[in-house]
């Protein structure tokens with residue numbers, strides 16, 4: 001039974017596919033779930049900026065009949081004013097669940113360990129699982145389904161890339177990643193994904209050549225070159241990542257009508273050109289739309305039941 005949602009690695013392939021089905025049910029008939037979280041309260045700890053994650057968790061909670069409390073970096077000053085341990089031990093006395101967006105992934109893990117209420121990872125430096133779940137639902141909606149699908153990820157081997165790799169492993173997708181040398185995904189994540197994907201048909205390939213990665217791809221995904229917390233590296237990264245821009249020339253090497261994907265926010269003219277992100281192949285706003293039914297699916301799965309160890 002799922003108690004927290006910190007990583008897609010923690011789901012079985014069966015749970016992964018059941019959640020995708022659940023998103024579909026919620027998206028098709030949202031009114032059915034209108035009061036399912038009545039009187040439940042979600043605390044939202046954000047140590048980094050957010051549009052999509054914050055709004056979709058807050059709107060999701062309201063539409064399910066509950067309430068959400070936004071805690072900005074200056075409100076609680078996690079780790080400075082108070083330790084994550086003490087913050088968790090306070091919050092669990094008042095609220096029914098926590099979503100946390102923070103820097104070190106260990107903070108989210110520690111919080112989940114100390115709290116008797118469910119903790120959801122709203123992005124860490126290592127992972128962005130809510131994003132990848134919505135993305136794989138989008139792939140399922142738009143294409144024949146994620147199994148055997150060829151997904152190319154171009155750019156930084158970052159949090160979004162890591163969660164997409166875990167999702168691909170659970171779904172049995174074929175994934176190719178092209179990064180500049182030195183910016184490859186974390187080897188530990190690759191090792192875990194390989195184990196996860198042993199029986200699903202998952203395959204994985206890393207290259208430094210974006211043209212090689214997009215060959216025959218059903219979908220081409222990219223993300224910003226400098227993530228939140230890496231702002232001081234922006235200038236250096238802009239030069240290193242320039243050959244990894246997703247532009248028309250690169251898209252034409254993928255399958256005809258391949259989808260273009262991006263978690264957003266996008267830096268237009270950097271990792272993607274206007275021409276590609278605004279093209280008919282782009283599904284970036286569908287991905288954003290699908291964040292809402294996924295957040296509802298995960299909150300319903302975790303918060304409808306009793307507290308952890310309760």
Ligand code: CP
Pocket residue numbers: 049050051052053054123131263264265
């Ligand atoms: N994609 C995503 O998580 O967007 P935000 O950073 O705006 O939440």
Ligand code: NVA
Pocket residue numbers: 123128158159160223224226227228263264265
């Ligand atoms: N990799 C980006 C994703 C933002 C949703 C970041 O961490 O800033």
